[in-house]
Amino acid sequence: MPVIDQDMRDIVERAWLAFAATVCDDGSPNLSPKGSLRVYDDDHLAFMDIGSPATIANLRRDPRIEINVIDVFSRRGYRFTGSVSFAEPGAPEYEWLNRWLLDLNGPGYPANEVVLVKVERARPILSPAYTSGGADQDALTTAWEQRYRTTLAEVPLGPPPGTGAAG
Template sequence: MANDARGSIVLTADMRAVIRSAHLCFAATVTPEGLPNLSPKGTIRIWDDHHVFFLDIASPGTRANLAVHPWMELNVVDQLSRRGYRFFGHSTLHASGEIFERAVRIVVGEEKARYPVESVVLLEVHRAAPLISPGYWHVADESAMRAQWRERRVALEREFEDHLKLQGVFRVDR
């Protein structure tokens, strides 16, 4: 991963592909009291060669933490490939303005959904490290891993849907 003159890294093609494939990432921040906080984020996107962003939709804790401690880490993993990246860097919050408007437009344009966005979190990536499942010790390559987990996900999703039906939360017609 090449660093540029500012100290941020340049996102590689593979990093970009993993980010685009991820439906969810996890944001690690630190509370004002110094305690760890981990929060799921479902709108991660690439901003440019050095930045990623997500929409702050329902994240008052993350927003409060970043206002005090702007350094954070995002973990992004492709669920089927069971690999991804840890992105560490400095964040900025944008509650209005050009960055806010453009980021909201990007996500709404892709997802065709309107969210009550409080702010946009823009992360300048200073470090990135790969995340790779130990499952690769037993599986030949990434295509085999994806096939194995695609098959397994069907059973896991069916099991969870059955659980939801028992709870009366979810109705599935098969």
């Protein structure tokens, strides 16, 4: 039975940014943003090593990974847990993802190797708006899309409170 269902595929497609957690050699956590995460098939996610030497070193030593993907507008997502393998240039997984990156970003985009994640477990992430507030997804999505447009267009961020920095 496939681990990755259609809803998970949709969330990954909409999110555009994911976060990959690995373990450093001293046991400390490493969290790395991934803008190239795609669903490869029913059991695998893939992302390109574009510039993540610490993440790649961690995964070569310890192939365990967790990837969190959130659709910021619907306020939900998934935690994917699994282990990785690598695909070099010329491998089908590499050529597939590299073609997508080049179509998206143009020629010359850096691409070292593909990290292929065998998803062993997928768990939902839900905003408390769903778990405690009984939110309707369509209404919540519309409200958050409007909130982002309004906030980005009309509300200057300014300095953090108490920093004494002038705006």
